[in-house]
Amino acid sequence: MIIIIFPNDIYQYGEQLDDFILLHMFFTKSFGYAVRGILYVALMSDEKKRVQIDEIAERLSVPKHFLGKIMNKIVKEKILDSTKGPYGGFSINQDTLSIPLIKVLEVTEGLEQFSMCALGLRKCDPDHPCPVHHDMERLRSDLKKTLTDATINDLVIGNKPELIRNISAY
Amino acid sequence: MIIIIFPNDIYQYGEQLDDFILLHMFFTKSFGYAVRGILYVALMSDEKKRVQIDEIAERLSVPKHFLGKIMNKIVKEKILDSTKGPYGGFSINQDTLSIPLIKVLEVTEGLEQFSMCALGLRKCDPDHPCPVHHDMERLRSDLKKTLTDATINDLVIGNKPELIRNISAY
DNA sequence: TTCATAAGAGACCTACTTGTCTTTTGTGAA
């Protein structure tokens, strides 16, 4: 199963589990790994309470230790729970499903992209806008809305037309 | 003076010499430095035949040695000429003004971005398009056309509505 | 209470872009 998030759209593309497309163009790999990791845990929560990093990394074809660090941030932000030791692993909590994607974005790569001047101008604000300021503002607020509206649960149940599942491998 | 190139547009924005905006979002710093460097030499060619890297770097607020390497590539591709020794420096040649920006892009960062799948799919072509394949193709061909149509001379004389001059510093 | 287990933490590596510094090479005018 894959989630592709593209500028303002998320598309349905396939239906088989456990392959994912990398999120490109606008987001980092970390963000993609995080979304996919959280999703995998959420999807598995029906059949088992806890999922280990080895399993997640293998099913998602993602580097284990790198994913571990990302999951660590996710746990620190209480998006998932984790338990060490035997029978330990990552599990969803009461908040997981209602977490909006923008929260995951914030945790993994920050939200600076939403406030930076696209042209790199030192002085760029509504009063002294750069040539593309207003266009960028519109684009960004669209994207922000999409990411704020879409929750983990939306991805899990796949009930939003803007969400894509994709089977294809990276 | 600044040239801003944005997806499909290049805007006029100011009129004072020697400050530039960094090209963001789609291009590397190297490309921005290259365009600005070539432009500086072209603009100065009225008052002096050759311009030294120290002057260019200072006027453009760009790291001198890094710019030097980029200018070197530019010279190897015969977009500019250079002469060592006293009274040496960089100068325009008979081709400089007719060079399209896409040539500068090719020299500095390559054109791979025009053929890569935006989603990072291994298998993505017109017969097996990814969900955003056709949209991206259109975007890219627009951008490619803009960069192919705009020459150094267009920037120098600023006679195209899509070209921007900008005074603001990065 | 032990101990295998699994996450956490930290050091380190790779690749790439950007940036710095020093040495080498070519050159034009005196």
Place this chain on the structure above:
DNA sequence: TTCACAAAAGACAAGTAGGTCTCTTATGAA
């Protein structure tokens, strides 16, 4: 023919994203 000058070349370092490896810490069931 010399020599100061300026580009060319090359070594090296910083910054960042991504990735690997090892050691430490917590835990839960036997």
